[in-house]
Amino acid sequence: MSLLKTKLNRRKFLAYSGGTLAAGAMASKFSTIKAVASEHGKQSKESGSKTVPSACAICVNKCSLFADVKDGVIHKLNPNHNFFKSRSMLCARGNVGAKVPYSPDRLKKPLIRTGKRGEGKWKEVSWDEAYDYIIENVIKLINKYDNRSSIAFASTEGLQEEFFRHLTSVVGSTNSVRHPTLCLASNIQGYSSVYGTLPDADIANAKFVVMAGSNRAEAFITPDTIDLAKKHKEQTFVYLDPRATKSAAIADKWFPIKPGTDMAVVLAMINVIISEELYDKEFVNKYTHGFDQLKEHVKENTPEWAEKESEIPADEIRWMARKFAENAPASVWYPGRRSSFTANDVYYRRACAILNAIVGAWDRKGGLIPKSGISLKSHEFIFPLFGRVKSRIDGGKVSFAADVLPEYIKSNKGMPKDEVAYLSEADGSWVLFRDAILKQKPYPVKGMFVYKQNPVESVPNRSKTLEMLKSMEFICTIDIQMSDTAWYSDVVLPESTYLERWDPAHSLGGVAPVVIFRKPVIDPLFDTKSMKDITVDLTERFLKKDEYWVDAWEEDKAYMRDYVKTFKGVPMSHIIKHQLSDYPGAYKMLMEKGCFYKTDKIPYGKTLKEGARLKTKTGKIELASVRYPEAGLYALPVYQKPSEAPQGKYRFVVGRHAQFTQANTQNVPYLLEAYGHYTNMLWIHPKSALKQGLNDGDYAIVKSSVGEQKVKVHVTEYTRPDTVFYLHGFGRLSKWLTNVYKVGASDAEILEDYAETISGNALLHETFVEIKKA
Ligand code: SF4
Numbered sequence: 001m002s003l004l005k006t007k008l009n010r011r012k013f014l015a016y017s018g019g020t021l022a023a024g025a026m027a028s029k030f031s032t033i034k035a036v037a038s039e040h041g042k043q044s045k046e047s048g049s050k051t052v053p054s055a056c057a058i059c060v061n062k063c064s065l066f067a068d069v070k071d072g073v074i075h076k077l078n079p080n081h082n083f084f085k086s087r088s089m090l091c092a093r094g095n096v097g098a099k100v101p102y103s104p105d106r107l108k109k110p111l112i113r114t115g116k117r118g119e120g121k122w123k124e125v126s127w128d129e130a131y132d133y134i135i136e137n138v139i140k141l142i143n144k145y146d147n148r149s150s151i152a153f154a155s156t157e158g159l160q161e162e163f164f165r166h167l168t169s170v171v172g173s174t175n176s177v178r179h180p181t182l183c184l185a186s187n188i189q190g191y192s193s194v195y196g197t198l199p200d201a202d203i204a205n206a207k208f209v210v211m212a213g214s215n216r217a218e219a220f221i222t223p224d225t226i227d228l229a230k231k232h233k234e235q236t237f238v239y240l241d242p243r244a245t246k247s248a249a250i251a252d253k254w255f256p257i258k259p260g261t262d263m264a265v266v267l268a269m270i271n272v273i274i275s276e277e278l279y280d281k282e283f284v285n286k287y288t289h290g291f292d293q294l295k296e297h298v299k300e301n302t303p304e305w306a307e308k309e310s311e312i313p314a315d316e317i318r319w320m321a322r323k324f325a326e327n328a329p330a331s332v333w334y335p336g337r338r339s340s341f342t343a344n345d346v347y348y349r350r351a352c353a354i355l356n357a358i359v360g361a362w363d364r365k366g367g368l369i370p371k372s373g374i375s376l377k378s379h380e381f382i383f384p385l386f387g388r389v390k391s392r393i394d395g396g397k398v399s400f401a402a403d404v405l406p407e408y409i410k411s412n413k414g415m416p417k418d419e420v421a422y423l424s425e426a427d428g429s430w431v432l433f434r435d436a437i438l439k440q441k442p443y444p445v446k447g448m449f450v451y452k453q454n455p456v457e458s459v460p461n462r463s464k465t466l467e468m469l470k471s472m473e474f475i476c477t478i479d480i481q482m483s484d485t486a487w488y489s490d491v492v493l494p495e496s497t498y499l500e501r502w503d504p505a506h507s508l509g510g511v512a513p514v515v516i517f518r519k520p521v522i523d524p525l526f527d528t529k530s531m532k533d534i535t536v537d538l539t540e541r542f543l544k545k546d547e548y549w550v551d552a553w554e555e556d557k558a559y560m561r562d563y564v565k566t567f568k569g570v571p572m573s574h575i576i577k578h579q580l581s582d583y584p585g586a587y588k589m590l591m592e593k594g595c596f597y598k599t600d601k602i603p604y605g606k607t608l609k610e611g612a613r614l615k616t617k618t619g620k621i622e623l624a625s626v627r628y629p630e631a632g633l634y635a636l637p638v639y640q641k642p643s644e645a646p647q648g649k650y651r652f653v654v655g656r657h658a659q660f661t662q663a664n665t666q667n668v669p670y671l672l673e674a675y676g677h678y679t680n681m682l683w684i685h686p687k688s689a690l691k692q693g694l695n696d697g698d699y700a701i702v703k704s705s706v707g708e709q710k711v712k713v714h715v716t717e718y719t720r721p722d723t724v725f726y727l728h729g730f731g732r733l734s735k736w737l738t739n740v741y742k743v744g745a746s747d748a749e750i751l752e753d754y755a756e757t758i759s760g761n762a763l764l765h766e767t768f769v770e771i772k773k774a
Contacts, residue, residue, distance in 0.1 A: 044072025190349020330366025
């Protein structure tokens with residue numbers, strides 16, 4: 001493949017990626033933000049300077065920080081040097097967090113829709129009016145459908161999500177759907193089937209790292225990202241991706257792998273390591289189960305076979321396998337978060353986990369490390385046991401699970417057809433959940449609460465999500481900005497930003513766990529509340545409605561009164577003290593140092609001690625799974641050849657950029673400026689562009705079986721000729737996202753909605769598109 005021979009000109013590549021700054025374009029946005037901040041400063045009763053510990057909330061990393069506040073206005077956010085996970089830095093998004101409370105696009109008061117859904121007509125209401133409207137609609141739906149599960153709850157992770165989940169229990173619904181099946185559910189499932197947990201990678205000490213698709217240099221800035229950048233002289237870093245990303249730019253070798261064939265490379269590496277007897281015999285004998293089955297299973301998976309699949313030369317695969325074994329246990333096939341690529345994603349993740357295991361790179365310096373945490377005390381609440389409740393809409397036997405599999409995998413015996421094999425009760429499966437709502441099977445779901453999540457832009461097949469919202473009789477969204485989902489809601493509640501509220505303590509698991517928390521850096525600017533206050537207020541109001549409790553016991557109301565008392569009467573600092581009460585001195589350390597930890601050293605080898613057991617059925621590392629055959633699945637990872645692009649079509653791949661957290665920060669002008677392009681662009685290879693009659697800067701229509709989008713063309717050799725890409729999070733529908741409304745193209749609009757049926761994860765690399773000049 002010609003791209004293999006392409007030498008990356010690093011300087012040229014980075015120059016492109018930085019883009020050209022069009023500073024003028026956003027100037028008026030910046031001055032509006034400054035004006036809001038200055039106005040707030042004038043109104044603030046505070047004077048003088050203070051430093052307040054808190055934690056960033058702009059991505060899942062939750063980096064601890066200290067905020068510099070002057071005269072009641074946030075002056076700057078600084079990294080907390082005690083928080084070793086962020087390696088003494090805040091990324092661009094973390095820095096820009098200082099401007100978030102002052103954004104003119106923030107939600108400032110509760111809103112009730114007055115026009116048609118999506119028309120954008122709202123009236124500002126008081127919190128009391130909003131709560132009355134919600135209570136009335138919830139009770140109406142429960143009575144009409146005689147079922148509390150007729151109201152669904154969608155959310156994404158965060159320190160206040162716990163309170164949203166309390167609200168789910170207060171309403172009594174079983175239908176909660178969370179972000180993991182749009183993200184890392186297949187990764188968790190695949191690795192857990194081998195190790196009983198999703199491990200982290202000890203990148204700081206790894207000598208040989210292979211990363212497939214997890215574009216760390218342009219995704220969340222994590223310790224791994226920083227360590228990779230720092231270590232690149234001492235570490236060999238191999239990167240596999242159909243696109244040359246910034247991770248490719250810092251890699252020692254980049255292979256533009258054919259999408260969907262990563263497992264072929266992993267199986268071939270296992271084949272080389274076993275056939276050349278490079279595996280760690282002592283480790284395999286002592287800690288693993290199923291090696292002989294594995295040996296037999298990979299016999300045919302030679303590097304030559306894998307070359308035909310992946311287009312990576314056999315010699316290179318052999319080299320990778322030998323280096324992987326030679327550097328073990330300081331070798332890592334990177335297990336980082338990444339959405340499912342293709343329909344056999346769980347088997348692929350299993351293969352990656354197995355590769356690390358056979359060289360003994362598990363729970364040892366430089367290898368994969370089991371996650372650990374600091375366990376915090378929680379308040380145990382007893383939520384009502386209502387009578388009018390049905391089991392989850394996407395659980396149990398859902399006869400249409402097979403409908404969501406791509407054609408090429410339907411005949412595969414090791415894929416479940418009727419149900420998601422390992423559906424998480426708490427998280428559900430977004431694709432199946434939405435289908436079940438649309439089919440009203442096994443029962444109608446007609447109401448929805450959405451917290452912080454934006455399914456309109458996050459779930460593949462946007463038209464279907466809009467259809468689902470249209471079918472709802474009531475939608476309430478809680479957010480800090482008018483997300484696309486809020487735009488189609490009936491009532492929108494404005495949440496206080498993370499810099500204006502208390503959040504409970506939270507243990508960040510990982511190779512070295514640490515506890516963070518949040519306390520208000522400034523007073524709330526507008527008429528906003530935290531999710532905690534919203535849940536408590538609604539619970540209090542439900543307690544006043546006798547008709548709400550007809551299917552509950554009298555004690556349930558008493559338990560809920562206790563619940564309200566706990567959170568209404570008690571300051572968050574007391575709750576945090578309770579959470580940390582097992583650790584003397586921890587509260588003081590948290591308040592003074594901004595975080596609490598027991599050690600910043602990685603505790604290697606805990607799972608290798610005599611008598612230790614992993615959370616697998618055998619207690620060992622399961623190279624051959626014991627549970628999977630019981631569920632009708634393959635015990636070992638079976639490779640499934642991906643489908644070829646139909647004539648005249650291209651495989652569409654998705655990806656992220658360091659300035660944008662999922663679909664959340666595209667509207668922030670400072671980040672748009674740092675990104676440099678202000679819109680997303682279609683990456684297309686010169687040969688393909690020629691075929692389609694496209695030049696750099698033209699506009700193209702990208703069309704799949706579910707939708708089409710118009711997007712600016714970027715002709716580049718940094719993608720394969722059979723693959724096209726554009727960035728997630730643009731082409732938005734909410735007019736109140738003023739910087740990205742109808743700017744660029746939405747990937748949710750064109751992604752077809754397939755699901756991986758072992759974990760329920762949405763499949764993001766199974767869509768083929770036509771491309772025409774606009
Ligand atoms: S990586 Fe950046 S956005 Fe994420 S929590 Fe840390 S500073 Fe915030």
